[in-house]
Amino acid sequence: xxxxxxxxxxxxxxxxxxxxxxxxxxxxxxxxxxxxxxxxxxxxxxxxxxxxxxxxxxxxxxxxxxxxxxxxxxxxxxxxxxxxxxxxxxxxxxxxxxxxxxxxxxxxxxxxxxxxxxxxxxxxxxxxxxxxxxxxxxxxxxxxxxxxxxxxxxxxxxxxxxxxxxxxxxxxxxxxxxxxxxxxxxxxxxxxxxxxxxxxxxxxxxxxxxxxxxxxxxxxxxxxxxxxxxxxxxxxxxxxxxxxxxxxxxxxxxxxxxxxxxxxxxxxxxxxxxxxxxxxxxxxxxxxxxxxxxxxxxxxxxxxxxxxxxxxxxxxxxxxxxxxxxxxxxxx
Amino acid sequence: xxxxxxxxxxxxxxxxxxxxxxxxxxxxxxxxxxxxxxxxxxxxxxxxxxxxxxxxxxxxxxxxxxxxxxxxxxxxxxxxxxxxxxxxxxxxxxxxxxxxxxxxxxxxxxxxxxxxxxxxxxxxxxxxxxxxxxxxxxxxxxxxxxxxxxxxxxxxxxxxxxxxxxxxxxxxxxxxxxxxxxxxxxxxxxxxxxxxxxxxxxxxxxxxxxxxxxxxxxxxxxxxxxxxxxxxxxxxxxxxxxxxxxxxxxxxxxxxxxxxxxxxxxxxxxxxxxxxxxxxxxxxxxxxxxxxxxxxxxxxxxxxxxxxxxxxxxxxxxxxx
Numbered sequence: 001x002x003x004x005x006x007x008x009x010x011x012x013x014x015x016x017x018x019x020x021x022x023x024x025x026x027x028x029x030x031x032x033x034x035x036x037x038x039x040x041x042x043x044x045x046x047x048x049x050x051x052x053x054x055x056x057x058x059x060x061x062x063x064x065x066x067x068x069x070x071x072x073x074x075x076x077x078x079x080x081x082x083x084x085x086x087x088x089x090x091x092x093x094x095x096x097x098x099x100x101x102x103x104x105x106x107x108x109x110x111x112x113x114x115x116x117x118x119x120x121x122x123x124x125x126x127x128x129x130x131x132x133x134x135x136x137x138x139x140x141x142x143x144x145x146x147x148x149x150x151x152x153x154x155x156x157x158x159x160x161x162x163x164x165x166x167x168x169x170x171x172x173x174x175x176x177x178x179x180x181x182x183x184x185x186x187x188x189x190x191x192x193x194x195x196x197x198x199x200x201x202x203x204x205x206x207x208x209x210x211x212x213x214x215x216x217x218x219x220x221x222x223x224x225x226x227x228x229x230x231x232x233x234x235x236x237x238x239x240x241x242x243x244x245x246x247x248x249x250x251x252x253x254x255x256x257x258x259x260x261x262x263x264x265x266x267x268x269x270x271x272x273x274x275x276x277x278x279x280x281x282x283x284x285x286x287x288x289x290x291x292x293x294x295x296x297x298x299x300x301x302x303x304x305x306x307x308x309x310x311x312x313x314x315x316x317x318x319x320x321x322x323x324x325x326x327x328x329x330x331x332x
Numbered sequence: 333x334x335x336x337x338x339x340x341x342x343x344x345x346x347x348x349x350x351x352x353x354x355x356x357x358x359x360x361x362x363x364x365x366x367x368x369x370x371x372x373x374x375x376x377x378x379x380x381x382x383x384x385x386x387x388x389x390x391x392x393x394x395x396x397x398x399x400x401x402x403x404x405x406x407x408x409x410x411x412x413x414x415x416x417x418x419x420x421x422x423x424x425x426x427x428x429x430x431x432x433x434x435x436x437x438x439x440x441x442x443x444x445x446x447x448x449x450x451x452x453x454x455x456x457x458x459x460x461x462x463x464x465x466x467x468x469x470x471x472x473x474x475x476x477x478x479x480x481x482x483x484x485x486x487x488x489x490x491x492x493x494x495x496x497x498x499x500x501x502x503x504x505x506x507x508x509x510x511x512x513x514x515x516x517x518x519x520x521x522x523x524x525x526x527x528x529x530x531x532x533x534x535x536x537x538x539x540x541x542x543x544x545x546x547x548x549x550x551x552x553x554x555x556x557x558x559x560x561x562x563x564x565x566x567x568x569x570x571x572x573x574x575x576x577x578x579x580x581x582x583x584x585x586x587x588x589x590x591x592x593x594x595x596x597x598x599x600x601x602x603x604x605x606x607x608x609x610x611x612x613x614x615x616x617x618x619x620x621x622x623x624x625x626x627x628x629x630x631x632x633x634x635x636x637x638x639x640x641x642x643x644x645x646x647x648x649x650x651x652x653x
Binding site for chain 2: 019050055056058060061062063065067068069070071072073074076088091092095096100101102103104105106107108109114140141143145163164192238240242262
């Protein structure tokens with residue numbers, strides 16, 4: 001049946017609330033309204049105000065509260081309404097959520113899920129469209145997950161809530177209304193397993209979250225140019241699946257990293273670095289990146305220039321030194 | 333509250349800090365400490381009003397809270413010295429001691445950060461049907477931190493059984509209260525609908541009375557309170573000051589501040605015999621703490637990643653296949 005990502009996340013929360021009394025969902029406008037993106041729609045009605053409730057606008061307080069709850073045995077699932085709305089909570093996330101387990105040498109785990117509707121493509125502006133994954137991915141102690149498909153949205157969120165460690169669950173908001181033929185509950189691969197979303201032989205597009213559909217569209221368009229393009233979806237940024245990425249790049253010999261986030265010092269830089277460190281002898285060309293520009297997220301009328309699109313991906317594929325390599329290596 | 337017990341805790345903290353400072357000087361404790369000397373009556377009085385299953389969150393100046401809540405001074409000293417036998421196996425150190433079985437939900441290097449954690453933990457215990465309360469200790473510097481005021485708001489809004497204990501020692505590091513706090517500290521509690529009192533933080537019996545009242549209210553479901561304890565830090569903000577010779581406090585002010593010593597106030601209520609017996613037991617305990625700390629092994633760097641994730645996940649950067 002046709003299911004949206006929003007429905008999948010809602011159902012995952014619902015099923016988690018049903019299955020585990022320790023799960024509590026809270027955040028700004030998640031209760032009465034059911035979330036500004038309607039992700040928590042009906043949860044307060046169906047599970048009561050103790051299990052899903054509204055908070056004041058106080059992200060740092062919300063996050064600290066969640067830490068205390070987790071220390072006392074709960075599994076808090078917190079929604080921070082937009083990417084940039086999470087920044088006031090950074091101190092609590094980076095200094096405590098991420099570090100308490102290490103600091104106590106495993107005496108305490110913090111099974112907290114921090115849900116963040118993130119990235120652009122919805123005509124928001126800079127505080128509502130940030131790609132904030134690098135901040136979390138750079139912080140040891142956090143797991144960072146971002147689904148690109150409806151089934152993954154369900155399955156990865158269930159796994160995040162069951163995980164004993166803190167998970168930052170980044171929901172690509174432009175994909176909330178994307179649809180797949182999926183029946184829920186869906187079970188997909190666990191954390192730490194990337195997926196080859198499309199097989200190809202000439203070049204690997206490495207991507208995650210909101211950029212996966214872009215990579216897939218580019219791969220489809222590339223057929224006309226005679227390129228066979230493989231698309232790998234990381235699914236979880238940390239844990240990071242080197243094995244699947246390596247296998248793909250060693251097969252194709254070329255790699256382009258596609259991220260909506262700004263390129264400089266981003267997750268895409270880590271991906272590119274890992275590929276060249278691990279697959280150097282398989283590479284026929286340098287790893288290139290297609291990324292958002294290194295600017296604050298632009299206003300709605302300009303965002304299509306900023307977001308990596310099919311054309312930029314194809315232009316980048318074309319720059320992979322096709323003429324310099326021996327025949328038979330995949331160049332058309 | 334038994335005057336002997338209050339004295340014993342004050343004395344234990346005082347001597348613990350003095351012994352710890354010796355270890356800072358001898359290089360056994362690296363990185364220094366924030367001594368609690370002068371403020372002992374607050375930890376003793378507040379924790380005296382708590383049960384073992386009640387919760388505290390502490391501060392960068394947290395040794396006193398942790399000891400008063402019942403942590404083993406021997407393992408605490410080992411923690412300060414960064415040894416594997418420490419409360420946190422030597423990886424928490426002076427500012428991050430925790431003992432969850434004793435309700436010590438962590439000292440904290442970030443000023444004001446424990447307020448919301450204590451509130452969340454207290455909320456959770458009430459939700460679970462318990463009558464436990466939580467105490468968040470913080471200094472006068474923390475009242476300028478947004479997250480603490482967010483915690484006040486959440487606690488007031490949801491009637492959380494948490495007691496906010498402000499240790500007003502007059503300075504946020506070197507910034508005097510009058511230079512850093514607009515309005516009053518009590519006014520912040522009152523603004524969020526909390527019963528708020530200011531008490532003499534040098535007398536453990538006075539602190540105990542105020543804490544017991546706030547704890548009783550919280551247990552009875554009557555919500556959070558704020559207690560502002562007026563105190564004075566006898567020693568440095570941090571032991572680095574012992575060499576740095578900062579001059580933000582005059583000799584005259586120091587002499588006045590130190591003239592009311594919680595140790596004397598608590599000790600005056602005891603017979604000489606009781607006091608001497610308590611002192612001797614504490615000396616013996618701390619001698620063992622120092623011996624144990626110095627004799628314990630240091631952590632093995634090879635296990636640095638062992639406890640980052642419960643699932644054993646290790647990030648690998650570099651070309652290792």
